[in-house]
Amino acid sequence: MEFAVEVKDLCKTFSSGWFRKRKKEALKGIDLIVPVGAMWGILGPNGAGKTTLLSILSNLLTPEQGEVRILGLDFRTNGNEIRKRINLSSGHANFLWSMSVQENLKYYAMLYGLSGKSLNSKIETVMDMFSLKDFARVRFEELSTGTKQKLSLAKALINEPELLFLDEPTVGLDPDVTNRIRDIIKYLHQEKKITILITTHNMKEAEFLCEEVAFIINGSIKAKGSPQDLKEKLHLGDTILIDFKGLIPAAALKAMDGIYDIQIHNSSCKITVDNHRKRLAQILEFFTTQNIMMSHIHIKESDLEDVFISFTR
């Protein structure tokens, strides 16, 4: 099996200041293996080290320690070969201010060695994909945040990368543009078979896009797995809220399979279960056999946001 990214014991410390050296350990021994064809998320609070990690993987930053292999190659010896096959797009990216959208794309396409017909058709394709045609002649400095972001993604596809790093690709965008960009990212992964590593603060986005996520906190990976696995590992479960009349034998209820917790307040009962799909029927049956009247039932599935909060708290 070939890996898109292999990282072993990666450490990065920033030092700043002229005389009194301030040191900041941004990454402390990261191990990460991402298979080819994967779509993984890197999650974590502000300052956790996500951008630092993606910058090292795209060779904008060199670590003091650790091994990095990209698409099976080592950056120290195969930098140019790797650069041809990867790309990066980040949120709030900037481009040459007085060049138009088309000129910016042309410039970066040329940096990847494209010219003539193949250059023009590539620019057409990416502009189509992100509906940038209307802005082709507009200078970068005159674009809205959303369009700048689309340009950043279009630029990242100009060399048809096998491996794509996306650093908060939907930050600061309206819901409509956000959704469209998410759909395109999904398409790139599913149809174009691009391996994608994405960072985001939006847990819905991570859950929608990513097969697996890794939580980085304070420069270390604290957990890795599919969103479902992580929820189960953390015993976050789902919540079933029932408004009722009568008396609940709490101990008997708690003793049932898959129930993590029960809280009763007056006429309302909050039950946390591992998976509501598996447990709802048996809970309802329990209430019926105990002759408890139910007036309202509400189910809330736990999501990655709960995972995030429980990790960072």
Add this chain to the structure above:
Amino acid sequence: MKTFLSLLLDESIKTKAFMFKNWIMAKRNLFTLFEILFWPSISFLSVGLLAEFVNLQPRMRAFILVGVVSMSTVQVCQLDVAYALLYDVWSKALKHGFIAPVGTRHLLMGSLFVGILRGGLVFITLMAASYIIFDFNFTSPGILAIGLFVLGLFLSASMIGILVSILVLTIGNRAEVAAWSLVSLMLLICGIYYPVSILPYWIVVFAKLLPITYFLEYYRGFYGFEPTFSHVLLKGYTAVIAYLFLEVYLMKVALKRAKRKGILLKLSE
């Protein structure tokens, strides 16, 4: 053979990319027009008129005009080389170029090409203006001499431009001051308006280290000024080529350091 040709094509496209960027940015920004029209004209006219006013003999006027034309040419040409990185730094877009599979050679050659175009334009304009306004024939030393002189100036200009780029990669934004001040400083030492022989001996030591000194002496030799140094052309070219090799190496070192320190990222946000 085929791979060699495709390699050559690849190299040329990547070099052209940097030409394209400098060209478009120069076309779009008014200040770049000022650089090639306004400032050279101002210094040319004020110095030329001053020479007229103090009634310099033609030989002395030749000395001064050769100086002022060279200074403007070098200044404009070196700016383009420095702009190769500075445009990206000002746009906060530095990192995108370094993600792409290009080398410093593409960046330097591409921007130098535009620098030669713009610097050449300044040189030709001022050469014509010298003839029309001050009745001074810049071309009398002959085409070969002009060619060797201007090539020396362009190489010296790229030397300064690369130095600015190295500074940008080392100290970031703050290096942009160097783009405008380095030339003035060098021209003070190289003897733009006076022969280096009148400088204090310890400054002459620095003058000897700068290739422009030799190129100026070379060209002024045609107007009856005995060079202070021997073998000026050989010394000038040897020095400038040696510096360029050293600088290309230093630029690679600066880039490595910038990647260690996170400077590429800081200059992109």
